[in-house]
Amino acid sequence: MxxxxxxxxxxxxxxxxxxxxxxxxxxxxxxxxxxxxxxxKALAEQGVPVSFEQNKGYFIVNGFFLPPVSFTxxxxxxxxxxxxxxxxxxxxxxxxNYSEALDKIRAVLSxxxxxxxxxxxxxxxxxxxxxxxxxxxxxxxxxxxxxxxRILEVEYINQKEEKSKRELEPIGLIxxxxxxxxxxxxxxxxxxxxxxxxxxxxxxxxxxxxxxSEHIPLNDYLKQLPVAY
Numbered sequence: 401m402x403x404x405x406x407x408x409x410x411x412x413x414x415x416x417x418x419x420x421x422x423x424x425x426x427x428x429x430x431x432x433x434x435x436x437x438x439x440x441k442a443l444a445e446q447g448v449p450v451s452f453e454q455n456k457g458y459f460i461v462n463g464f465f466l467p468p469v470s471f472t473x474x475x476x477x478x479x480x481x482x483x484x485x486x487x488x489x490x491x492x493x494x495x496x497n498y499s500e501a502l503d504k505i506r507a508v509l510s511x512x513x514x515x516x517x518x519x520x521x522x523x524x525x526x527x528x529x530x531x532x533x534x535x536x537x538x539x540x541x542x543x544x545x546x547x548x549x550r551i552l553e554v555e556y557i558n559q560k561e562e563k564s565k566r567e568l569e570p571i572g573l574i575x576x577x578x579x580x581x582x583x584x585x586x587x588x589x590x591x592x593x594x595x596x597x598x599x600x601x602x603x604x605x606x607x608x609x610x611x612x613s614e615h616i617p618l619n620d621y622l623k624q625l626p627v628a629y
Contacts, residue, residue: 414460415507418514421457488526493540546570551608555601569610572618
């Protein structure tokens with residue numbers, strides 16, 4: 401990340417919280433505390449009213465940047481609840497993207513709304529089995545392949561622990577039986593197959609477009625599953 405992007409990221413982070421410690425900034429952007437001091441000074445020199453309160457951290461003086469949109473407290477609370485669900489049912493890639501998007505939303509909230517969200521976050525918890533959220537970051541990659549209609553290269557391990565390399569044309573992502581699954585046309589088997597995300601070792605979006613001119617709608621495939629949708 402170059403310095404300009406980092407400074408913008410720090411500004412967004414400062415706008416999204418009531419207070420932000422130098423340690424939190426350093427950890428988020430992988431920089432030293434000394435670099436944090438220099439970056440905050442650079443923001444101040446550009447006219448950003450950054451102030452500091454002992455034992456709490458940095459904050460943006462109230463009134464800086466008029467929010468382009470506004471949220472009611474109930475709307476902001478709903479977004480926070482969705483955050484818990486996202487963190488419970490997604491992998492690292494989606495968590496990161498949602499967290500960054502939510503920071504931008506928090507940035508336009510009033511200090512009172514930010515404080516309310518912080519209070520709600522500490523009292524909201526979603527307990528789920530760990531196998532729902534594998535330590536992978538494939539969901540965003542699969543979404544990109546689907547939206548671009550590009551072939552995926554996949555290294556897969558089946559239930560018999562047999563490894564294979566596949567090329568597939570993904571038609572959708574579904575969540576059932578407490579796991580994420582990629583549904584796609586498999587070039588090796590020459591049919592639509594179901595690939596459990598947690599059994600994928602590696603995957604890559606190629607530059608090769610789909611070879612089939614049409615694919616069945618995902619809803620038609622869902623009718624074949626032994627679960628009700």
